[in-house]
Amino acid sequence: MQKALKKDPGIPNLFPLKEQLLKQLEEKKQQTLAAKEKERELRLQEKKRKRSLQGLQNDAQRRTKEFEKKQALQTSVENEGVSAVDRRSLRAYHREFRQVLEMADVVLEVLDARDPLGTRCLEVEQSVMAAGSDKKLILVLNKIDLVPKANVEAWLKHLRNDFPTVAFKASTQTQKRNLSRRKGVNTAPPGVMTSSACLGAELLLKLLGNYCRNADIRTSITVGVVGLPNVGKSSIINSLKRSKACGVGATPGITKSLQEVQLDKHVKLIDSPGIVIATGSGDSASLVLRNCVKVETVEDAVPAVEAILRRCNHLHLLQHYSIPQFTDTQEFLAHLARRTGKLKKGGIPDLGAAARAILQDWNTGRILYYTHPPEQHTLPTHISAELVQRWSQAFDLKALEAEEKEQLCELTEKMDEAAVVESEGVVSHVYSEEEGGGGGRRE
Template structure:
């Protein structure tokens, strides 16, 4: 038989040990309290009591009455607020919120919206004023002014007010039109536009370089292909076209008699016509920022092309006429797509200008009969849906506008026919002299 051990297997602490621990903890706390008392750590700061109104003051009774009246008024206001809150809570539960409160809330929201719109219009006006000042600086500092036009719509991107300002600034200022983005239109349209515009001012056709390297942007003559041995069409390549003609034109002006050898050339025009891209192509390196968003160039920038020619880049300025609407401005990419209040309006203008078959093949949608139907189809194809599967028409309209500004939607205009009764401006071209004779160059 195995003997059982007499020791208890219980893990319970005996009471004598428990009381001993409690006693030790109390002694430790007392010791700590004595040390803190000696150091003065537990002393509470004495709160100065309000002495009150002295009894000797002659106006004591009047002051006490005024204090009591203020106290009663504050209590009454608190009670009225509590009662008003209870009434509003009951009316909300019953759905009987008064119409006056709703009108008050609406008026407050309207005031907020008007304040925001006033601030945004002020900021917009301020930025336009700054850009206009930069334009005046460029015109005053330049001997030759290049007005850049979009070859797809030269008359739409041509600013007559800018040309008047250049002519008023002095007789020594010479204005030259530059037809940019000729790779986006057929050759016949470019030739007709050049013939039309050269009746008024010297005009040069140009295609900017679309290469991505930082330097050595090509604008040489078209190389011959190895297979066919024929010259490659430069309009289909990423090289620049028209730079040699433009530089020869400027050099002729700088070498002409009675004119200083070094000249300053200002580049002006509406936003997103390719002013900065033109300067990069002539310099053959990325010296100024370029982008599809309007307003990227914020101030005048100087670029030394060579020892005789200096270029001035100007921010795009929109001089709106009273007859122009937001749609026409948006189609010229003069306004940011994100800031458009109504993006559907410009899309209506696009549908008037472009045939339906082009849009059907581009967006891979079936035939449509209205603008709303077109935008709904584009939104479903591109997956632009709101919460609950609702079609987001505004997002689809912004997609179409972005494609329009980037040149994905093919579009171009032809020059109008001149009337025989209109006064010809051929005298202006002949007065400029041989240095701006484009045909000879």
């Protein structure tokens, strides 16, 4: 049987260094506790680090799976030619367009004067023709201030072989009321157009008035306005109304649904969403340059910039952006990124941001370009020479030639820096709801 341990009697009170010894023992005790606390904190930090590493690994695996899933979906979309989003947009567009066609007596197809063929849709024209003889179509050549006067005249001559065509410059003023229209001769210096006023509104209204009289229509008429995104449909309506009746912007998709605007007691206008072209088919760069998709949603804007550089005058770009000479697209974007301060960490040029800035300039007209009409005119299959003559008489455009010439005199002639580019080609919109798919293609 073991003897019980004797209790430590402690330090005798008479010990001469008792207080000093107790202090040393207390300090040693505190150091031991601090060491244990530090060791415990280190263990906790190690556990957190391990959990963090595991979380990062799990997050990386999750992102990889999402990326692979997205890539597989994108491949499927490309194989099918049109995505589910495109199909929904196309169905919605067709519902809206059918309503416009049913309600309208006259349909205005708005074209961008810089590339009239590239913004012309055959399906719209074919649908109007198939709707019956009481439906009429007028082509409106908008943004004529962005191209030379001679080019406008050449396109008017070419397009009038198919349908009555009116040159137009929508007002660029931002106030909500009293958007002005230009009358008379421009007082600005020769070769420069500084006014934000509208051109062509009076001519278009007279054209509609001629149709009412010749067709013996004594009641009001409804005019539908259709076209690709950002060709200026809403701006034209605002210019005719002389107030901000419809939302406008350089971004496609501003108009989401039909908007009715009562112009006067005789004319009602209908603004419709832009014609939808499936993004899963055709040349993606072509869709971007038509401004049919939002620039900020484009994953890779570089191919579209490459297309711009192939078409534009490089000297003009150097002067316009104040950048040095470049040999390829990457160097051009790097110069522009440094010039505009679009940099990543470490001063690395952000080529994507620079590319999107170029596309914005292209779509908003800061980069000047225009196309020439084809040398030979071939009448589309859905149009007959007899119809062209009959419609021209109905609208009596010849009676307005003098006013049109005066209007065109106000266009700028100083377009040396503009690039003459090849047209994107006519849009043939071949989608139908019964097919459940389809897309836009160039011809």
